[in-house]
Amino acid sequence: xxxxxxxxxxxxxxxxxxxxxxxxxxxxxxxxxxxxxxxxxxxxxxxxxxxxxxxxxxxxxxxxxxxxxxxxxxxxxxxxxxxxxxxxxxxxxxxxxxxxxxxxxxxxxxxxxxxxxxxxxxxxxxxxxxxxxxxxxxxxxxxxxxxxxxxxxxxxxxxxxxxxxxxxxxxxxxxxxxxxxxxxxxxxxxxxxxxxxxxxxxxxxxxxxxxxxxxxxxxxxxxxxxxxxxxxxxxxxxxxxxxxxxxxxxxxxxxxxxxxxxxxxxxxxxxxxxxxxxxxxxxxxxxxxxxxxxxxxxxxxxxxxxxxxxxxxxxxxxxxxxxxxxxxxxxxxxxxxxxxxxxxxxxxxxxxxxxxxxxxxxxxxxxxxxxxxxxxxxxxxxxxxxxxxxxxxxxxxxxxxxxxxxxxxxxxxxxxxxxxxxxxxxxxxxxxxxxxxxxxxxxxxxxxxxxxxxxxxxxxxxxxxxxxxxxxxxxxxxxxxxxxxxxxxxxxxxxxxxxxxxxxxxxxxxxxxxxxxxxxxxxxxxxxxxxxxxxxxxxxxxxxxxxxxxxxxxxxxxxxxxxxxxxxxxxxxxxxxxx
Amino acid sequence: xxxxxxxxxxxxxxxxxxxxxxxxxxxxxxxxxxxxxxxxxxxxxxxxxxxxxxxxxxxxxxxxxxxxxxxxxxxxxxxxxxxxxxxxxxxxxxxxxxxxxxxxxxxxxxxxxxxxxxxxxxxxxxxxxxxxxxxxxxxxxxxxxxxxxxxxxxxxxxxxxxxxxxxxxxxxxxxxxxxxxxxxxxxxxxxxxxxxxxxxxxxxxxxxxxxxxxxxxxxxxxxxxxxxxxxxxxxxxxxxxxxxxxxxxxxxxxxxxxxxxxxxxxxxxxxxxxxxxxxxxxxxxxxxxxxxxxxxxxxxxxxxxxxxx
Numbered sequence: 001x002x003x004x005x006x007x008x009x010x011x012x013x014x015x016x017x018x019x020x021x022x023x024x025x026x027x028x029x030x031x032x033x034x035x036x037x038x039x040x041x042x043x044x045x046x047x048x049x050x051x052x053x054x055x056x057x058x059x060x061x062x063x064x065x066x067x068x069x070x071x072x073x074x075x076x077x078x079x080x081x082x083x084x085x086x087x088x089x090x091x092x093x094x095x096x097x098x099x100x101x102x103x104x105x106x107x108x109x110x111x112x113x114x115x116x117x118x119x120x121x122x123x124x125x126x127x128x129x130x131x132x133x134x135x136x137x138x139x140x141x142x143x144x145x146x147x148x149x150x151x152x153x154x155x156x157x158x159x160x161x162x163x164x165x166x167x168x169x170x171x172x173x174x175x176x177x178x179x180x181x182x183x184x185x186x187x188x189x190x191x192x193x194x195x196x197x198x199x200x201x202x203x204x205x206x207x208x209x210x211x212x213x214x215x216x217x218x219x220x221x222x223x224x225x226x227x228x229x230x231x232x233x234x235x236x237x238x239x240x241x242x243x244x245x246x247x248x249x250x251x252x253x254x255x256x257x258x259x260x261x262x263x264x265x266x267x268x269x270x271x272x273x274x275x276x277x278x279x280x281x282x283x284x285x286x287x288x289x290x291x292x293x294x295x296x297x298x299x300x301x302x303x304x305x306x307x308x309x310x311x312x313x314x315x316x317x318x319x320x321x322x323x324x325x326x327x328x329x330x331x332x333x334x335x336x337x338x339x340x341x342x343x344x345x346x347x348x349x350x351x352x353x354x355x356x357x358x359x360x361x362x363x364x365x366x367x368x369x370x371x372x373x374x375x376x377x378x379x380x381x382x383x384x385x386x387x388x389x390x391x392x393x394x395x396x397x398x399x400x401x402x403x404x405x406x407x408x409x410x411x412x413x414x415x416x417x418x419x420x421x422x423x424x425x426x427x428x429x430x431x432x433x434x435x436x437x438x439x440x441x442x443x444x445x446x447x448x449x450x451x452x453x454x455x456x457x458x459x460x461x462x463x464x465x466x467x468x469x470x471x472x473x474x475x476x477x478x479x480x481x482x483x484x485x486x487x488x489x490x491x492x493x494x495x496x497x498x499x500x501x502x503x504x505x506x507x508x509x510x511x512x513x514x515x516x517x518x519x520x521x522x523x524x525x526x527x528x529x530x531x532x533x534x535x536x537x538x539x540x541x542x543x544x545x546x547x548x549x550x551x552x553x554x555x556x557x558x559x560x561x562x563x564x565x566x567x568x569x570x571x572x573x574x575x576x577x578x579x
Numbered sequence: 580x581x582x583x584x585x586x587x588x589x590x591x592x593x594x595x596x597x598x599x600x601x602x603x604x605x606x607x608x609x610x611x612x613x614x615x616x617x618x619x620x621x622x623x624x625x626x627x628x629x630x631x632x633x634x635x636x637x638x639x640x641x642x643x644x645x646x647x648x649x650x651x652x653x654x655x656x657x658x659x660x661x662x663x664x665x666x667x668x669x670x671x672x673x674x675x676x677x678x679x680x681x682x683x684x685x686x687x688x689x690x691x692x693x694x695x696x697x698x699x700x701x702x703x704x705x706x707x708x709x710x711x712x713x714x715x716x717x718x719x720x721x722x723x724x725x726x727x728x729x730x731x732x733x734x735x736x737x738x739x740x741x742x743x744x745x746x747x748x749x750x751x752x753x754x755x756x757x758x759x760x761x762x763x764x765x766x767x768x769x770x771x772x773x774x775x776x777x778x779x780x781x782x783x784x785x786x787x788x789x790x791x792x793x794x795x796x797x798x799x800x801x802x803x804x805x806x807x808x809x810x811x812x813x814x815x816x817x818x819x820x821x822x823x824x825x826x827x828x829x830x831x832x833x834x835x836x837x838x839x840x841x842x843x844x845x846x847x848x849x850x851x852x853x854x855x856x857x858x859x860x861x862x863x864x865x866x867x868x869x870x871x872x873x874x875x876x877x878x879x880x881x882x883x884x885x886x887x888x
Contacts, residue, residue, distance in 0.1 A: 076601055076602070076605055079605055079609075080604075080605055080608060083605070083608040083609050083611070083612075084608070086612055087608075087611050087612055087615075090612050090615065090616075091615075094615075094619075212851050212852075215638065215851070215854055219638040219854070237639045237854075238639075240639060240640070241638060241639040241640070327726075334832055334834065335831075335832050335833060335834035335835065335836070336832060339832075388725075388726070389725035389726050389743045389746060390723075390724055390725050390726075390743065390745065390746055391746065392745065392746045392747075392751075392834055392835035393745050393746065393830070393831055393832065393834055393835070398724070401724075401727065402727070405727060407726055407727060533639050533640070534639075536852050536853060536854075537852075537853045540848065540852060540853070544834070544836055544837060547834050547835045547836045548835070548836035548837075550835070551746065551747055551748065551835040551836060552747075553748060553835070553836045553838070554836075574640060575640075
């Protein structure tokens with residue numbers, strides 16, 4: 001501590017009365033910054049004492065200037081410096097965060113896979129990681145592709161490999177949601193990389209989040225995704241908004257597509273149509289969803305009933321079975337277009353109602369036709385009297401829970417979810433569960449249908465590589481391998497459905513799920529839900545109307561009339577007709 | 580190398596003038612980070628929302644885009660769903676906030692005690708506030724399942740037949756209010772407890788000496804001192820109650836029908852499900868005006884109330 005006073009005697013004289021404290025012993029320590037004159041220093045010496053000292057002639061003012069703060073950074077200067085540092089770091093962080101995000105989900109790290117060709121289309125069910133099973137597979141039924149010889153590639157994969165040569169080393173960003181098909185693809189991304197040299201970064205979200213994220217990204221046109229997953233019934237919306245590319249140029253380009261290998265005829269009819277809009281193809285089908293009717297064999301037997309096949313049978317059975325402890329029926333009714341609007345058209349179309357006067361020429365909706373009101377009344381009656389107590393907010397989780405816990409005797413739920421109903425580990429009554437097609441009405445049987453697709457965003461910067469990925473992801477061998485690895489049953493290629501290993505894997509304890517599934521899809525109609533861009537609004541409002549009818553807030557009559565009014569106005573605004 | 584400076588009185592006077600200028604510069608530099616954050620996260624989106632609400636913008640119908648003037652607001656005024664959502668939002672403000680204030684006050688008075696067991700219970704009571712609202716929604720969703728859930732089970736043990744929570748409009752609103760109250764009462768309780776702990780002892784001693792009963796003590800000494808804190812808590816709760824989203828999203832999704840669809844949820848569905856951005860912006864603006872109006876009115880009332888004291 002440097003203190004220069006006139007004489008040392010002062011310190012001795014004043015003794016304990018004052019002590020010059022070093023600058024950082026005080027509570028507000030401060031440093032000096034080459035700027036003596038503007039220092040504010042704490043002052044441990046009270047000013048009156050200083051004045052006294054001056055008066056006493058002990059300390060001359062000249063001396064005061066000698067007592068310098070030798071520290072080099074004043075408090076204010078330090079704070080200024082800290083502020084600048086904070087601002088600069090925050091701007092740097094902001095700039096870093098605003099750049100396009102890297103794929104958040106950890107895509108499979110591009111491991112160096114040994115350079116072996118991928119397996120044949122019929123792997124043994126216990127296949128571990130990519131085995132090179134060399135056994136010649138048994139010839140499948142008619143329509144089966146020419147399975148390659150030992151050690152060779154499936155012709156579809158070969159064609160993709162040949163077309164992918166110019167795109168070696170590319171990286172694709174793909175978005176999908178969390179379900180078995182996605183698990184199947186994720187597990188085979190390494191194979192894709194070794195086949196084509198293209199790395200794929202897969203972003204996985206929940207279904208609702210993915211739909212919103214795709215909408216936002218495609219609308220913004222950022223090019224964040226090279227291939228986008230289009231959920232059921234959304235291709236028209238994306239196509240009209242010009243967010244996705246029509247695929248004809250890619251299908252007809254021999255450099256990118258070997259049409260024989262792709263084998264469009266192998267796709268099931270309804271899923272293939274689900275990727276179309278205005279007679280143009282916009283998607284490659286990945287997933288076909290339908291619903292089945294599940295029932296408890298023991299309860300039906302106890303009541304002396306056969307599994308109901310018509311709407312009237314169903315209502316009669318429900319009346320008989322329903323009791324305080326056991327609800328007769330469980331079905332989704334939550335207020336969302338993937339909720340009540342998913343199974344309702346079974347009854348709506350089954351009673352003979354139409355969505356529009358004449359699709360696609362006359363787009364006036366006919367939601368409050370007598371048949372439509374009858375369907376709504378049937379739905380409200382069945383659910384409010386014989387449904388599970390939490391019908392109004394029931395999602396598929398609630399339906400599965402009610403059925404597997406024995407609180408509901410019958411249910412209509414998704415076919416891919418059959419594993420939940422028939423698996424003894426998941427359901428207390430798995431061995432008593434039977435399944436069949438959904439009931440039919442006076443106008444016929446209309447099993448639910450939903451087709452998902454891969455689509456190609458307009459804003460993608462790597463469309464050709466993306467197209468190759470799309471082809472690969474819906475190829476025969478990928479579906480088969482995915483079924484073995486991830487239990488994905490809802491595939492869209494007929495040859496896969498007929499494949500023996502596939503059939504064997506999905507036969508649960510005698511129940512032929514695949515038969516029912518297949519029949520359901522064969523009877524399915526791509527217009528089960530109208531393929532228009534305004535489907536989300538129509539579906540949501542329809543679900544609200546059904547909800548209101550079930551809870552008694554409105555009569556079925558009133559609910560459907562109001563819905564008709566709203567939808568007429570909506571379609572008019574969308575330009576389908578003038579009045 | 581440390582030493583201390585000692586300044587003369589003259590020097591001090593001169594440097595304090597200089598200081599004020601430099602201090603002001605320092606303050607300005609220090610405000611920059613928060614201004615930047617406030618600007619990018621609040622002001623810019625607000626201006627963008629105002630701009631978008633004057634447009635006809637539906638993401639899936641790009642051919643319809645264009646300047647719409649006040650058409651969105653006219654549509655809003657004629658939209659029965661909009662008025663329903665305002666009614667629902669007001670219900671979700673009045674009922675839960677009122678109950679939270681009463682319960683929070685009662686709990687704070689109950690827990691204002693130095694015994695160790697009470698101090699431990701305080702931490703337990705704060706737990707609902709700490710849980711993220713989405714988790715709270717999921718927990719209560721399971722509890723609310725009529726025949727398989729916890730709530731009706733426990734009610735059944737006492738002999739009450741529990742209603743179908745979430746299934747009818749009335750019970751759905753009651754259920755959501757219950758969850759909101761459960762979640763947010765600890766907030767009010769904390770504020771009131773803090774105020775209780777900081778109250779001066781003397782008036783209470785004087786009251787004891789004068790022989791005042793506990794009710795009179797509360798009425799004339801405790802409560803008047805709590806009023807400013809209660810008003811602050813009330814303002815916070817009202818603004819927060821207008822933003823009730825995760826619980827509704829998880830529990831009812833706006834249903835049954837549209838019984839639990841407040842304004843912010845309606846704006847969300849319009850914007851993100853129907854992709855009608857122009858109309859959704861108009862709805863969001865309406866929500867902003869509602870919140871701003873309530874806050875301004877409230878602050879005026881608060882100032883007057885505090886002045887009167």
